[in-house]
Each structure stands twice: as structure tokens, then as C-alpha cells.
Amino acid sequence: MLRKFWLLFAQACTLVLAALFVVATLRPDLLPRFSGTGNVVLLQQAAGPVVPPAPGAGGTASFAGAAKAAMPAVVNIYTSKEMRGRHPLLDDHLLRRYFPDLAQRMPPQRATSLGSGVIVASEGYVLTNHHVVDGADDIQLVLADGRRIAARVRGTDPETDLAVLKAEASGLPAITFGDLDAVEVGDAVLAIGNPFGFGNTVTSGIVSALGRTQLGINRYEDFIQTDAAINPGNSGGALVDAAGRLIGINSTIYSRSGGSMGIGFAIPVSLARDVLAQIIEKGEVTRGWLGVEPQDVDAAAARALALDRAEGVVIVGLQRGGPADRAGIRVRDVVVEVEGRPTHNTPTLLARIAQLPPGSSARVTVLRDGRPVAVDVTVGRRPRAG
Secondary structure, eight states: OHHHHHHHHHHHHHHHHHHHHHHHHHOGGGSOOBOSSTTOBOOEEOOSOOOOOOBOTTSSBOOHHHHHHHGGGEEEEEEEEEOOSOOGGGGOHHHHHHOTTHHHHSOOOEEEEEEEEEEEETTTEEEEOHHHHTTOSEEEEEOTTSOEEEEEEEEEETTTTEEEEEESOOSOOOOEEOOGGGOOTTOEEEEEEOGGGOOSEEEEEEEEEEEEOOSSSOSSOOEEEEOSOOOTTOTTOEEEETTSOEEEEEEEEOOSSSSOOSOEEEEEHHHHHHHHHHHHHHSSOOOEEOOEEEEEOOHHHHHHTTOSSSOSEEEEEEOTTSHHHHHTOOTTOEEEEETTEEOOSHHHHHHHHHTSOTTOEEEEEEEETTEEEEEEEEOEEOOOOO
16 A cells, blocks of 8 residues: 555656646746745746847837836836935024024935836846945835835945845746847847836837947946937836847936937846846855956057057056966066956956956966966955945
8 A cells, every 4th residue: 555655656746847847848937936045036038039029000010019028027216315414504694593403403305316127036126227226225116017115225236337126025027138149239129217207118229339348437347339218217227129138227328418319328138147146145246356457458568568469458567465466477468368268458358357256266368478378366356346
């Protein structure tokens, strides 16, 4: 009897495992995306080419499907914080004369601002810009369905201008992540956010450029440039592809008027996802550090260093006792690769170093006196900014 029971139990387990395998293969969206142990959050990820937009009511191409897929996961963010400094009324000498205790009676001033965010996990995790929530002591999220939910800052990364919020709710509509490697210049995109406080608004455009760096906006830059209209209040909102999949977090615009001029920048989803994972897991972002002072190799530097072409990054300074110094890297070395990946300029080098796990060993290839030299460096942890 006992043997028969165990036989039935084993067959039942086999059937359940087979069913889970089929569902995970054909319909992974039906499985739970969160594990209750630790800080494991599984994100919705879609791969493959983007399907062209279907014809709309008038026979023209329509992005209604993409908008419907993404808009429920985009939230409006309203923040407020107590202002520091003296109230201007306190400088009025008549008020000070007749109301000497005015400063004690006046409530503290509060500043309010608005922005956008993207729900990236149904457990209430929201991606937005650091500058949207910087210093805020009250954060309210307004969902596309009108619900208003309080949120708190889970962690921020000023060097990429990203922040992760945790809403006091669960079962929220989460966006699906796209694949940045599949994105090309000329692809159609939608920007979704809260411009000027109007609420969820969709604008369309194309990817104008990829890998924009040296803009002087963030420490680590790898922007997607788009001509989709981005205005004040769009910061932290979603840049999605024609299937409604997240490919970037709208961050900033180039403008002489304060409004959209067709040049907007979004933080790519690959960078945002890495920051998100670290903040959820550890509450902060850690980056690799070598202790070098790099400089792009221009034509004059190439001649001085007897290089065939102006490419790579020359080391013009070293942190004494830092990882690179201890490993034997020298001033005037030209870094051409980190872990086999080329470093054509300073932003690329900094990004390669930042991605290295502190404590790991990394092979750095340099040109020294015109000859390639491989140096193994034990990666340090980048000191906090400021």
C-alpha cells in the first residue's frame, strides 16, 4: 500500500513539473515574478524584433497598441520637501518690528515638483530620475487608473541620475523590458510621461542617435537621443519601442527655450536595469575603481606618444597606492582594452571600469612605448561621489 502511494506521488510530481516546464516555455508571463526570499525581483523581459505598428482606423500606421501596453506602468510623481533658508517676509523691517516672534509663528516653506516614473515590478518598484526625487520627504504616485499611492526612496544613484522608489502597494501593472541591442537609429519610439502636470501623455519620434556621451550631464553617460517631444515633467518617464517595451528612462532635453526642440536624451534600459538590480539587492550602487586620471588621445598626444592614430586613453595621473599603481600601470600608458573590450575614449574607459566588480581581477591592455602590455589589476571600489 505504501509503495503504491509513493508511486502515485512520484507520478503527480512528474506531471506538475512537466506542466510548469510547458508554461515557463510558452507562457512565462503566467508565472509569479517575485520570490519572497531575499530581495529577488524578476522583471518582464521580451526579446525578438519589434512588430511594425498595425494600421489604425484610417488605414495609417498606429502606435495605439504600444501606448496601451506601456501607459498603465507609467506613473505621475508629485513630490514636496521643506525649503531651507530664510523666508523673504522676515526681511521686512516693519513686520520684524511689530511681530518680533513672526519667525516662530510661520510654518516652514515647502517646495513642490512633478515628474514621471515607470513601474518595473508588480511589487511596487518604480524607476525614475534622481533629480525628480532628490531631497523629497513626501512622494505620491498617481497611476494611469487614477489611484494615488505613497512611495519612499529605496535608493538613488546620482552619477547616472537614476532612483528606485518602493510604492506602498503590490499587484501593480509592470512594464516589459526591451532589448537595447535590438534598437537601431531610425527606430520608432514613444515617450510617455507627465509633461507640465497634464498627466499621462504620449509623444512619438525616432531614435536619433545611440551612445551619446561627453554631454556633461551625468558622470556615466550612454544616452539614447530621440526627437520624441520631452518637456518638463517627462523626466523619469518611459521611452518605449513600437511594441511598448521599455528601452530608456527619459532624463533631459537640450533646449534654448525650456521646451522641446527635438533633442531629448534617455538613459538606456541596460544601464537602468543594472542600477535597479543593485539598489534592490544592496540599497546602493557599487562600481569598480582603478585610481587613474585618464585623458583622450588627440592628434597632438598621438604624435607625442608616437602612436599610429589618435585613439585610446592616455593615463596622465595615478592615485598613489591605488589599484592601477599597485599593478604597475604607468603614467603615459595608453589604455586600449579592459577585459578584452576596446576603450576608444574616456567615457568608454570609465564605463568599462565601473562595470568591474570590486575585488575581482581585470586584465588591462595598454600601449607602452608603442608595444602592447597586459596588466592584471585587482579592482577597487569606487569612492562615493562628493
